[in-house]
Amino acid sequence: MITVLTEQLSSSGGPVLIALLLVSIAAIAISIFKALQFARMGVGRTGGTEDALDRWAKGQFDDAVRRARADRSPASAAVAGAMVSLLNYPSDRDRAREVAAHVALHHLNVMSKSLRFLETVAQAAPMLGLLGTVIGMISAFGELSAKGGAIDPSALAGGIWVALITTAAGLSVAIPVYFLSMWFEARVDHERSYMEAAIAKALFSIAPIEPTEVEPVAEFSYGLPRATVPASLGG
Template sequence: MSFADILRPVTDFLELGGPVVALLAVLSVVALAVVILKLAQFWLERVGRPGRAEAAVRLWGHGRHREAWQALGDIRSASEEAVAIALQAGEAGTVDKALVEEEIARAATRRLHGFNRGMKALDAIAQIAPLLGLFGTVLGMIEAFQKLQEAGNAVDPSLLAGGIWVALLTTAAGLAVAMPVSLVVTFLESRIEDEKVAIETLASAVLLQQARGARAADPLADTEAGGFERVANAH
């Protein structure tokens, strides 16, 4: 079987569906490429997998600072970067919580923006694909009824039925593109949300541990540490 024979069903389908189906095919290829890139990015940067960051925070809380850094390993995820910034502030004895939080927020915003890149394109494809399919169906129905009118008294029911099923083909194609893309967008957005929660909770946990340590070492810092805890808990 030649390559042309393999592609023949695809070309026949595109010819049958018309330009709308061809456009949906292009959108499906674009969506597939973006999905592959995003999945690879999320896997490499461990988005939504804060296991290392959580282990580092637990070890840091037990005073095992060297092991905490070892648990982070090669820092790739946004939550790991946020925890690393908090750990560095703890080692340096930084007491200006606002500056540390600002640095964490800056790093998190940059990383989260990178995670969201391409998501709007996928969301747009998921929304426009069914509309394109419906548009193709409406055009097909118009064409079918035009042929029915031209036939006059010699109406052939098979002519109308054939035009209708070809018209409905575009709706099916639009839904076939939109449904999996919508599921992938939902999955990726949930991973981003998990990463965002991990950044906020884990970095705040390290800063809270640091505040408690400073309060234990200096009784005069009790008031300052109390405010520190309240802000951390609010995050």
């Protein structure tokens, strides 16, 4: 095997194999980073959010806000933004929806960052492998043509076999990266859907708020720029 790899690296398909090796290392590094990032952000965790929403619906407003802020998850952060906005402006649900949407967008952007690279690797790796195979086949048949057809068939077959390794390498990189990319995308989509549902629940599943019954709460700021709220989150 080592002999085959050495031969391939020294042949015309060598640069393709090196490129595949580099992109595979980058894809593995990004996958590990995203997995750790999702765990740190609390992606997929719903217990704290549901607890905060339950308290909110019962009229335990301060406890609900504290519970949402204490939970490290994108959904809880978005829900907390809506809750605090409603406590400060009880009659302005549109404002609360906008605040929650800004927080949700911020977290979704963080979650989606670098996932496009994984998609690119999954699409490009097979083409790189095919390119290496085509280059190897051109080289093998070029040698055959130069010798006027007087060449050992076993040597020609060996050259073709080595050239096909690049296709196998490309598929070996693309297939696992594709499934990893789909898994990360599915988690982002699930989190987006859950945040939409949680925000709607915070806005409408609520006991009546009387401004005189709650102490003023400082504006909940995330340092996010004002932007247009997407229809999927804006309702």
